[in-house]
Amino acid sequence: MSLITLDKVHKNYINGADCVIALNKLCLTVEEGTFLGVMGPSGSGKSTLLSVLGALASPSSGSVTVDGIDVYGLSAEKQADFRREYLGFIFQSHNLIPYLNALENVMLPLAVTRFSADEKRRRANDMLKRVGLPDRMLHLPQQLSGGEQERVAIARALVNSPPLLLADEPTGSLDTTNSHQVMSLLKELHEDGQTIIMVTHNRENLEWFDRTVYLRDGQVEKDVQSCRDQLPQAI
């Protein structure tokens, strides 16, 4: 069953006097439980695709359906609810709130939910343990390494148990060891049934995906299913 359906999604930006086409009538379906990698050169529309999927930037035309919900048929406030209930975001630059400690950062999405204080704390605790940071809960972001910050960001993205995890270059600013740890963690989540869509430049990450979509000029250039052997030699 398709969790995500993008139907002729077109997105263009006005940049001064120019009209830039970021997504060009893109069609894509993603099954539940997929670990999808999105690759492509700069300006190919990867980040725009993630924004459109994440109800952050409405397409110029076309439709985006997630779990049967027409995302852009929702009001702005309902879209916020949708992001909270259906999506987890992992940003390249972690985007943790600097004045909140790791536990509080993870609890952030829960602050506007009706869970009790104990339940919020328990969930955040569990999630930080799951990402391997049980002893760093009370540390502020600046007291954590890049890899640890990324894991806190992953914990925050998952604390609401969203059906879909969107990750934008989560290993982009990490060294090899930390990258491997983060990708292992994502793979582990995927094996537990989590649907993940991850944008990356790094070809080394391809081994983790069970499907990879290559974008160029806002369109799907290549769609490769679970076949690491068939990966192109150069992107």
Added chain:
Amino acid sequence: MRLEHIVLHNLRRRKGRAVFLVIGLLIGVATVVTLLSLTDALGRRAQNELENFGANIIITPRSDELTLNYGGVQLGGVNLVAKEIEQANLVKIDDIPNRRNVATIGPKVLGAVEIEGQRVMMMGVDPDAELKLKRWWSIAGRSIEKGNELVVGDSVAKRFNLNMGDILQVNGHDYTVVGLLARTGSQDDQLLIAPLSVAQVELDKQGQVSMVEIAALCHDCPVDDMVNQLQQALPGTDVQAVQQVVKTRMHALDQFRLFAWGVAVTVVIIGALLVFVTMMGAISERTREIGIFRAIGYRRWHVLHMVLMEAAIVSTLSGVLGYLVGVGATLVALPLLEGGKATWHWNPTLAVSAVLAAVLVGLLASLQPALRASRLEPSEALRAL
């Protein structure tokens, strides 16, 4: 973890900005509280001073016949052969609803007497009440107390060449001059002033008074209401308010109050602008943070709520501290003004209003920045995504 938690953490993290905002609003609130407290204290002081300045209500027997001008005040008819006011009826003044606003009651009996073959006006008064009503009187010697004692007006003293201790024959009875009234420029200069009971006997008006002067404390009472109440309590009399005195008092106080409010409004506007500019700066600085909140599912309302809550916390703190500083400044300033005679009064309405006004100004000035923050599109706020 609740939104309040995030707001408090943010305030703690940006202490400098929070302190700047608190101080900015605090100065505004303190200035307003100081001005209004001073206005109130000085107003009360002026009120008391003015009320001591003389009578503002005059009761005369009702008459359609002769009129008598006394002290520059047009009195009701005084027919010397007609009826006077029964002194026993004056106790009814104690029964009027606004009795607490009556500061001094000065009954007087008036009549002509003969000295060395010449007619002179004698006025019998309650000495204590009269001296409260006529603060400007300057008596050489002492005031009358009891028995056949007289204070004589300046014109009478000169006319009959009277000095203190002289014995004066009035209608054939001996009186001792115990005081000489310094020139007032009014008809008091032409009076023989005697104790009320003595004058009533001398004028053959036992138990009667010719007029009553009343000083009313009218800080919070309408004089017209008191006039009506007195009129009903004392039928057969004319009760008149000396409107000019009252209006002059009110005008002076209103001018002072108007000035204070003018300054207060200016200060409040400056405070509001300070909050507005600071909050706008804070929102610009927190654009990315707001983008994160929106991206992880915060509604516009949640962002609006957080910004306004921050403004409310800062404003409440400013209001409370500003009120305390304002009261402190008033207490410091009052001894330097009015020779320290004006005193501060606890005004709960001002205390509550100061805090509420600070919160209201803070919230209103933050509304536009808060709306701007809530309308930020997450994709615009989060260019990183």
